[in-house]
Amino acid sequence: MALAAAALSAAAGEPTAASDKPAAQQARPARNPIDRWNQMSPEERERELSKLPPERARQIRERIRRYNQLPAQEKQELREGYQKFAQLPADKQEIVRQSMREFRQLPMERRPLVRRAIGQLRAMPEGPRGARMNSEEFRSQFSPQERQIIRDITEYLPGQPK
Amino acid sequence: MNCPMQHRNSETLMAYAAGELDRETGAAIERHLSACPACRSKVAGQVALWNALDIWEAPPVSPDFDRRLYRRIREQVRLSWWERLARPFRPMPLRQALPLGATACLLVIASFLIQQTDGLAPVQPRSEVVRADQVERTLDDLELLRQFGPANQAETSRADTM
Numbered sequence: 053m054a055l056a057a058a059a060l061s062a063a064a065g066e067p068t069a070a071s072d073k074p075a076a077q078q079a080r081p082a083r084n085p086i087d088r089w090n091q092m093s094p095e096e097r098e099r100e101l102s103k104l105p106p107e108r109a110r111q112i113r114e115r116i117r118r119y120n121q122l123p124a125q126e127k128q129e130l131r132e133g134y135q136k137f138a139q140l141p142a143d144k145q146e147i148v149r150q151s152m153r154e155f156r157q158l159p160m161e162r163r164p165l166v167r168r169a170i171g172q173l174r175a176m177p178e179g180p181r182g183a184r185m186n187s188e189e190f191r192s193q194f195s196p197q198e199r200q201i202i203r204d205i206t207e208y209l210p211g212q213p214k
Numbered sequence: 215m216n217c218p219m220q221h222r223n224s225e226t227l228m229a230y231a232a233g234e235l236d237r238e239t240g241a242a243i244e245r246h247l248s249a250c251p252a253c254r255s256k257v258a259g260q261v262a263l264w265n266a267l268d269i270w271e272a273p274p275v276s277p278d279f280d281r282r283l284y285r286r287i288r289e290q291v292r293l294s295w296w297e298r299l300a301r302p303f304r305p306m307p308l309r310q311a312l313p314l315g316a317t318a319c320l321l322v323i324a325s326f327l328i329q330q331t332d333g334l335a336p337v338q339p340r341s342e343v344v345r346a347d348q349v350e351r352t353l354d355d356l357e358l359l360r361q362f363g364p365a366n367q368a369e370t371s372r373a374d375t376m
Contacts, residue, residue: 084352084356085344085348085349085351085352086349086352086353086356088342088344089344089349091342092342092343092344096343100343100344100345100346101346103345103346104346104347108350109346112346112349112350112353115350115353115357116349116353119353119356126360126363129363130356130359130360130363133359133363134352134355134356134359137355137359138355145355148358149354149355149358152358152359152361152362153358155361156358156361167361167362170362171362174362205362209359209362
């Protein structure tokens with residue numbers, strides 16, 4: 053019975069208790085709500101989803117399935133990023149959320165530029181980063197809205213891309 | 215011969231008084247009794263007891279003994295529900311009440327200590343229930359964070375949805 057349940061979970065792209073713990077994850081100090089969700093029994097998950105409208109529940113199922121199918125390395129990086137994000141004060145979390153939503157509203161052709169700038173700035177020490185953002189070159193490259201997005205995310209989104 | 219009374223061997227004197235010793239041992243006891251007032255007194259008392267038992271006759275049972283016995287049993291059976299309920303709570307002799315009271319006190323103290331220990335014991339990990347809307351919010355955050363994760367730094371047209 054347990055084997056059948058594990059096989060069904062694996063077929064649905066949901067990690068079982070054993071397969072959900074790659075070596076890199078063992079050192080993870082806290083579990084995010086998705087990990088905890090994956091640890092719940094299928095009956096518990098369905099009971100919780102049944103409290104939402106069917107379409108919304110379906111979307112959540114699909115999004116969790118996609119999350120569970122991400123490569124292990126990417127999932128681990130997301131976990132670490134989320135853990136740091138979750139430690140921010142609520143107001144700063146909201147600033148980051150808002151900036152990231154605005155980023156998604158940017159024209160498609162501008163997003164790679166802004167994303168690359170954010171990556172470069174997050175990898176820089178605080179002093180040079182401030183100098184770079186105040187430079188004339190930087191100002192000329194990005195609009196005020198883009199600069200604000202870059203500033204907020206760089207300042208509040210913890211951690212640096214590897 | 216060693217004095218049976220001094221050596222806590224009064225069974226030999228009892229056996230002598232009952233006429234159960236062999237001739238040789240009996241003769242040795244007689245020689246000792248002539249010189250030992252304590253053993254002589256003990257034997258005299260035992261012999262008197264045997265003699266008294268020999269002449270004792272049990273008093274005859276009265277003709278209405280059975281009738282009175284059964285009447286008392288019927289009276290006990292006819293006790294009102296209240297008397298039967300109160301019977302266990304009748305005052306009991308101190309000799310019986312003390313051990314019971316001490317046992318009850320020990321049980322109370324033990325249960326208190328067990329409760330204290332339970333409070334300090336580590337909580338067994340168990341599956342926590344996560345609400346579906348909490349999962350949805352986390353998915354939103356992970357999706358936003360994923361845009362700026364290392365996996366997306368080099369890519370410009372990666373799907374933003376998860």
